[in-house]
Amino acid sequence: xxxxxxxxxxxxxxxxxxxxxxxxxxxxxxxxxxxxxxxxxxxxxxxxxxxxxxxxxxxxxxxxxxxxxxxxxxxxxxxxxxxxxxxxxxxxxxxxxxxxxxxxxxxxxxxxxxxxxxxxxxxxxxxxxxxxxxxxxxxxxxxxxxxxxxxxxxxxxxxxxxxxxxxxxxxxxxxxxxxxxxxxxxxxxxxxxxxxxxxxxxxxxxxxxxxxxxxxxxxxxxxxxxxxxxxxxxxxxxxxxxxxxxxxxxxxxxxxxxxxxxxxxxxxxxxxxxxxxxxxxxxxxxxxxxxxxxxxxxxxxxxxxxxxxxxxxxxxxxxxxxx
Numbered sequence: 090x091x092x093x094x095x096x097x098x099x100x101x102x103x104x105x106x107x108x109x110x111x112x113x114x115x116x117x118x119x120x121x122x123x124x125x126x127x128x129x130x131x132x133x134x135x136x137x138x139x140x141x142x143x144x145x146x147x148x149x150x151x152x153x154x155x156x157x158x159x160x161x162x163x164x165x166x167x168x169x170x171x172x173x174x175x176x177x178x179x180x181x182x183x184x185x186x187x188x189x190x191x192x193x194x195x196x197x198x199x200x201x202x203x204x205x206x207x208x209x210x211x212x213x214x215x216x217x218x219x220x221x222x223x224x225x226x227x228x229x230x231x232x233x234x235x236x237x238x239x240x241x242x243x244x245x246x247x248x249x250x251x252x253x254x255x256x257x258x259x260x261x262x263x264x265x266x267x268x269x270x271x272x273x274x275x276x277x278x279x280x281x282x283x284x285x286x287x288x289x290x291x292x293x294x295x296x297x298x299x300x301x302x303x304x305x306x307x308x309x310x311x312x313x314x315x316x317x318x319x320x321x322x323x324x325x326x327x328x329x330x331x332x333x334x335x336x337x338x339x340x341x342x343x344x345x346x347x348x349x350x351x352x353x354x355x356x357x358x359x360x361x362x363x364x365x366x367x368x369x370x371x372x373x374x375x376x377x378x379x380x381x382x383x384x385x386x387x388x389x390x391x392x393x394x395x396x397x398x399x400x401x402x403x404x405x406x407x408x409x410x411x412x
Contacts, residue, residue: 094159095141103129129267142188148192161202162204182230190250199330200252203237207259208231210377212374257339260314262398264311297376300345304375350364351364
C-alpha cells in the first residue's frame with residue numbers, strides 16, 4: 090500500500106504522516122501549504138503542492154507515486170470562520186472531497202481514511218456520545234464534515250469504496266516541539282496566549298450543569314489521533330469492498346475547562362494567575378465526551394496519553410515558537 094495524505098503538512102496531518110512512516114507505510118504528502126508548512130514533512134517523504142479542488146495535479150500525484158489509498162485530512166476547520174464564510178467552507182471541504190472521490194474512482198484507488206469531527210454532533214444531551222447519537226451540527230464546518238461522511242458512505246455503496254470516517258474530539262499536544270499547533274483556536278493555546286501577555290486565562294461560564302460548573306470535554310493527544318489514522322489505514326488494507334466505518338476517536342473521559350486551566354497553570358508555573366470567569370459563549374454544550382468502545386472493537390485502538398502529556402508537549406512547542 091502507498092498512501093496519499095492530503096493536508097499532510099499541517100498540524101494533525103504531519104503527525105499522521107510521522108505515525109504512518111514509523112508504522113512502515115509508504116506515504117506521499119499532498120498539501121496546498123495554505124496553512125501547512127513544508128518543514129513539517131519528514132525527510133524522504135515526497136511533497137506534492139496542490140489543492141484537492143484541482144483534479145489534474147491530484148490525479149497526477151496518485152499515478153506518479155503509485156498511490157493505492159488516501160488519508161484525507163485537508164480541510165478548513167475554524168467554526169467561527171465557517172459561520173462568516175459558509176460558501177468557502179462548503180467549496181473547500183465538500184467540493185474538495187467530491188473532487189478527490191472522483192479522482193480516486195478514475196484511478197482505481199478504493200481505500201479512504203477521512204478526518205471527520207465531533208462537530209457533527211452539535212450539542213448532544215447525553216452522558217457519552219456514541220456513533221449512533223443523532224448528528225445535529227451547529228456550524229457550517231460541522232455540516233461539511235457530516236455531508237462528507239454521507240458522500241463517502243454513498244460512494245462505498247455505489248462503487249465498493251473501503252472507508253473509515255474518524256470523528257475526533259478536542260485535539261491537543263505535540264509529538265515534538267516543532268510539530269506543535271501554530272493556531273490559537275483551541276483551549277490550550279488560548280490559555281498560553283493569555284499567560285504570555287501576563288493576563289488571566291478566561292473561562293466562558295461557570296454555571297453549567299456539571300460538577301464544577303464549567304464545560305466538560307474529551308481531550309485527546311494528537312499522537313493518539315495519528316495512531317488512530319494508522320490503525321484505520323491498516324484495517325482498510327484487507328477490508329471488504331463497500332466497508333464504511335464511522336468511529337469516534339476520544340479517550341472516553343471528560344475533563345472540565347476549569348480542570349484543564351488549572352493543569353495548564355501548574356505545568357507553566359503560573360499558578361499566580363487565577364482564571365477569570367466571563368459570560369458563556371453561545372452554542373457551547375455543557376458536556377461532550379466520546380464513547381470509545383467501537384473504535385476499540387473495530388481497530389483494537391485506544392488512547393495512550395493523558396492530560397499532562399498533552400499540556401506539557403504543547404507548552405514545549407509554544408516556547409519553541411515564542412521564546
